[in-house]
Amino acid sequence: MNDKQLQGLVSYLIKNKHTVYSHTDDDGKINIKKIDTGKDFTLCPKRPLYSFKKFFLPSCQKMMVFSDNETTLNRSKNEKIVLLGLHFYDLKAFTLINQVYKKDPHFQKKLRNAIIIGQSPIPAEMEDYQKFEKEVLEHLKFDIFLEAKSHGKQESFRIFTGSEDGQRLLDDFGYRDYENIEYKGPVPKKGLGPINSMLIEKIRKSRGSEIWKELDKKCTNCGKCTIVCPTCFCFKIKDEIKKDEILRSREWDSCFYDEFSEIAGGHKFLNTTEKRIYNYYDHKFVRIPEEYTMPGCVSCGRCTEVCPAGIDIREVLRRIIEEN
Amino acid sequence: MKNQYEPIQTSIVKIEQLSPINKLFTLKIKNKQTRNTFKFRHGQFFILSFPGFGEAPFGFCSSPTIRETFQVSIDQRGSLTSKLFKSKVGDNIGIRGPYGNGFDQKKIKNRNLVLVAGGCGLSPLRTIIQDANLHPEKFQNIQVFYGCRNPELLVFKDDYNQWNKNIEMNLTVDAPDKNWKGDIGVVTNLLTPEKISSDSVAILVGPPIMYKFVIQKLIELGLNEKDIYVSLERRMHCGIGVCQHCVLVGGKYVCTDGPLFSYAEIKDTPEGI
Ligand code: FES
Numbered sequence: 001m002n003d004k005q006l007q008g009l010v011s012y013l014i015k016n017k018h019t020v021y022s023h024t025d026d027d028g029k030i031n032i033k034k035i036d037t038g039k040d041f042t043l044c045p046k047r048p049l050y051s052f053k054k055f056f057l058p059s060c061q062k063m064m065v066f067s068d069n070e071t072t073l074n075r076s077k078n079e080k081i082v083l084l085g086l087h088f089y090d091l092k093a094f095t096l097i098n099q100v101y102k103k104d105p106h107f108q109k110k111l112r113n114a115i116i117i118g119q120s121p122i123p124a125e126m127e128d129y130q131k132f133e134k135e136v137l138e139h140l141k142f143d144i145f146l147e148a149k150s151h152g153k154q155e156s157f158r159i160f161t162g163s164e165d166g167q168r169l170l171d172d173f174g175y176r177d178y179e180n181i182e183y184k185g186p187v188p189k190k191g192l193g194p195i196n197s198m199l200i201e202k203i204r205k206s207r208g209s210e211i212w213k214e215l216d217k218k219c220t221n222c223g224k225c226t227i228v229c230p231t232c233f234c235f236k237i238k239d240e241i242k243k244d245e246i247l248r249s250r251e252w253d254s255c256f257y258d259e260f261s262e263i264a265g266g267h268k269f270l271n272t273t274e275k276r277i278y279n280y281y282d283h284k285f286v287r288i289p290e291e292y293t294m295p296g297c298v299s300c301g302r303c304t305e306v307c308p309a310g311i312d313i314r315e316v317l318r319r320i321i322e323e324n
Numbered sequence: 325m326k327n328q329y330e331p332i333q334t335s336i337v338k339i340e341q342l343s344p345i346n347k348l349f350t351l352k353i354k355n356k357q358t359r360n361t362f363k364f365r366h367g368q369f370f371i372l373s374f375p376g377f378g379e380a381p382f383g384f385c386s387s388p389t390i391r392e393t394f395q396v397s398i399d400q401r402g403s404l405t406s407k408l409f410k411s412k413v414g415d416n417i418g419i420r421g422p423y424g425n426g427f428d429q430k431k432i433k434n435r436n437l438v439l440v441a442g443g444c445g446l447s448p449l450r451t452i453i454q455d456a457n458l459h460p461e462k463f464q465n466i467q468v469f470y471g472c473r474n475p476e477l478l479v480f481k482d483d484y485n486q487w488n489k490n491i492e493m494n495l496t497v498d499a500p501d502k503n504w505k506g507d508i509g510v511v512t513n514l515l516t517p518e519k520i521s522s523d524s525v526a527i528l529v530g531p532p533i534m535y536k537f538v539i540q541k542l543i544e545l546g547l548n549e550k551d552i553y554v555s556l557e558r559r560m561h562c563g564i565g566v567c568q569h570c571v572l573v574g575g576k577y578v579c580t581d582g583p584l585f586s587y588a589e590i591k592d593t594p595e596g597i
Binding site: 233 | 325379405559562569
């Protein structure tokens with residue numbers, strides 16, 4: 001598929017009542033935006049600071065309303081959306097969240113109404129990508145995947161489909177030169193692999209060690225890392241009293257916020273920064289891998305980019321591995 | 325796909341004041357079919373909600389064998405419980421659940437069972453006490469050790485005489501009134517080698533400070549760490565192991581792996597108790 005055909009595909013989707021979102025480079029700031037026309041569309045190879053997570057887990061998900069003893073579940077129609085250009089790590093994050101929210105009706109409804117189109121990583125970032133491309137793709141959830149053949153100018157793509165929806169869409173559009181990859185579930189045969197298994201052990205061992213004390217002094221508990229992280233999925237359930245009705249919704253929460261672990265009576269279990277930041281790493285590198293056989297970090301680097309205290313997750317992990 | 329957050333509608337069929345700060349609510353699930361299929365086990369809990377006041381977890385406190393209604397005994401502690409305290413018979417209450425791993429009755433087969441409670445911690449243990457009263461054949465010997473600040477705060481006072489027929493009740497308070505005939509002091513004092521056999525299984529429900537001392541004492545008395553169960557309280561939002569609020573850092577969730585944990589399971593979890 002060449003650039004022109006991709007533009008044609010985007011136009012086709014828009015014409016068929018899909019709302020298409022992709023990320024664009026606005027003078028160096030990468031934002032996810034609604035695409036109004038396929039004309040001149042090009043894929044942005046850089047990653048957006050905010051991930052695509054909000055399309056499936058909105059920061060505030062309305063769940064139900066109560067009025068006069070009646071409970072009405074939110075069954076509002078979701079618009080048909082296309083998310084175009086998710087990078088490898090955002091697809092990985094999405095694959096994980098899809099596991100966690102497997103039985104969640106709000107998430108699954110959004111998923112049913114969404115077409116996910118991934119794009120291949122920038123080769124420089126993922127040198128060994130070519131080697132295991134198929135093995136990687138068969139464990140990612142996507143409908144269509146565009147593999148840039150000559151990166152930089154992005155003039156042509158190799159096309160993979162990862163679902164029947166993806167195949168149907170391309171067939172209807174009239175493009176048949178694709179290879180279908182059967183989704184083999186989120187977990188590769190080899191399981192977690194040695195690096196992630198080693199991390200579980202090292203993080204456990206590191207509890208209480210010097211690094212956490214240092215981070216305790218550095219981290220400001222702002223929670224920005226949890227907002228930009230494509231895999232952070234903690235939430236709280238909140239009631240809001242409106243004029244004629246009461247609204248119950250599910251809102252993003254952050255384990256760095258003060259009341260996250262507070263119980264009636266005021267006691268907080270995560271009552272120091274050290275405990276909170278350890279819990280954050282414990283969730284990503286111990287609990288998620290143990291529960292879902294996938295790492296909870298997809299190496300996108302967003303937390304590092306956004307941290308006002310200059311905490312670099314790679315540096316933290318490097319030290320944990322070295323010191324334990 | 326079922327919405328896990330949709331409350332099951334129940335109506336309040338009875339409200340009894342158990343202590344100046346505690347009320348016992350008898351709830352009945354309104355939909356007959358749901359009522360017939362709704363089942364819980366010892367040690368499980370549910371999430372109760374009131375529109376506009378949010379949700380909070382509570383342990384069941386009636387025998388799981390009673391299927392028409394179920395009960396919950398609640399201390400007035402925050403805005404949701406204050407709202408509940410103002411509700412009347414006939415009002416609707418939303419619940420969801422049951423949640424939690426529950427307590428496998430096989431663990432106490434042919435074993436002496438020691439229930440240690442502090443404050444309103446007796447309430448969730450009443451599922452077992454009431455079950456044992458209704459079906460004594462299901463249980464071996466049961467001993468209850470219950471401590472409270474003062475006699476007024478004891479919950480289910482009117483039932484002790486009846487319970488005593490099948491269960492050994494031991495009561496203690498910190499500050500007795502002039503009619504008090506039971507023991508005085510902390511509950512730990514009641515746990516003596518004469519009373520407790522070392523191959524007992526113990527379940528503890530009460531404030532964390534009680535756990536520290538009681539666990540230590542029970543271990544001294546020769547109980548196995550695997551046989552000492554404690555009920556942990558954490559903030560909960562989902563009840564299904566997703567939201568992370570109830571985490572015991574290191575790998576466990578109170579909502580799905582608990583709320584009852586054996587001491588052996590959690591003793592190495594900092595902040596566990
Ligand atoms: S209450 Fe949400 S994870 Fe336990």
